[in-house]
């Protein structure tokens with residue numbers, strides 16, 4: 497509530513282009529890490545402090561590293577390298593085989609598992625080294641992310657640079673990071689069995705957690721970013737209506753569903769079938785859509801239905817995003833720019849999806865399609881964040897009127 501009284505003092509002095517929220521007050525979001533973080537009594541925007549800036553870079557570094565590991569993870573999956581390291585050794589696994597004897601031992605362990613026996617019989621040592629490389633890189637990057645997070649964390653904490661809220665955010669990220677490590681292990685286990693294919697559902701969970709960690713890093717960074725937190729009085733009246741809120745919710749729900757079904761398409765290798773567009777081998781509704789019973793099961797385990805759903809949701813998502821862009825035309829410039837970028841990016845993503853399918857999932861396009869989804873998620877969060885700031889500022893102004 498202290499924040500609202502600060503606003504009241506400030507709103508009296510406001511000109512059309514002075515900040516309504518200079519940073520942080522509602523629910524502890526902060527453009528600075530100082531106690532009054534936000535607005536001084538003259539209504540001027542506060543200078544972002546050094547702690548908040550450093551912590552923002554730290555969160556952003558986390559997001560960049562998650563993005564990199566997503567790309568390497570995509571290559572690992574598409575080169576079918578994910579089951580090449582059959583042990584789980586968080587510490588000693590850092591050292592790869594260093595001589596021919598160690599390589600032979602590693603290859604022998606791989607040869608004992610069904611993936612080699614059923615799918616890769618006769619694989620040469622150089623082919624094994626290739627798939628080993630991608631899985632090894634993926635695991636090393638995961639460890640590196642842990643260090644990039646831990647070392648600055650210890651320093652920030654020892655210097656008492658965190659606000660209470662940022663400390664909790666860091667804890668949440670550590671928790672999600674550990675959960676992701678576990679999920680990666682659990683996913684690999686599903687492929688080291690008689691049927692040597694990774695479970696599409698565990699893959700979807702692994703990908704969704706990667707999006708969650710990336711999204712949390714971006715969101716927490718925006719909370720310390722005056723560019724996103726500051727709202728000027730002139731801009732609060734557009735982009736805050738119920739139509740806008742509904743359109744935004746629609747985009748968010750469709751986006752989340754689309755990412756999960758994208759992972760199911762990838763996990764089921766459904767992109768290698770029905771490589772035509774806009775119809776599926778001449779059908780809008782292929783006859784194989786409802787072969788499993790009960791009918792809802794098809795959405796999860798029938799590759800035809802999984803691909804069909806991804807096409808359908810993708811199309812709805814593109815339309816809903818178009819609507820959001822249209823509604824943003826009079827919003828404040830940052831909201832308008834982020835919404836426009838989302839719309840343009842979504843159109844590109846749609847085309848990338850279509851070409852990934854038409855060209856039978858080349859590794860490059862598969863990876864770019866996946867990476868673009870993560871970029872779009874970051875932009876979508878920026879739209880949500882900015883919209884919330886404007887809505888809150890509008891409420892404050894209404895209260896003080």
Ligand code: HEM
Pocket residue numbers: 570574703751754755756757758759760761762763765766767773806807810811813814842845846847848849850852853857862863865866869
């Ligand atoms: C417009 C919004 C779209 C979004 C946000 C989106 C997102 C995704 C995501 C996150 C994946 C999972 C990638 C992975 O785990 O490697 C995926 C996979 C895939 N998507 Fe989309 N997609 C969209 C549209 C489309 C469209 C319109 C098509 C085709 C008509 C399409 C075709 C595919 C295919 C074939 C895959 C599997 C690629 C693979 O096996 O690696 N996507 N999509």
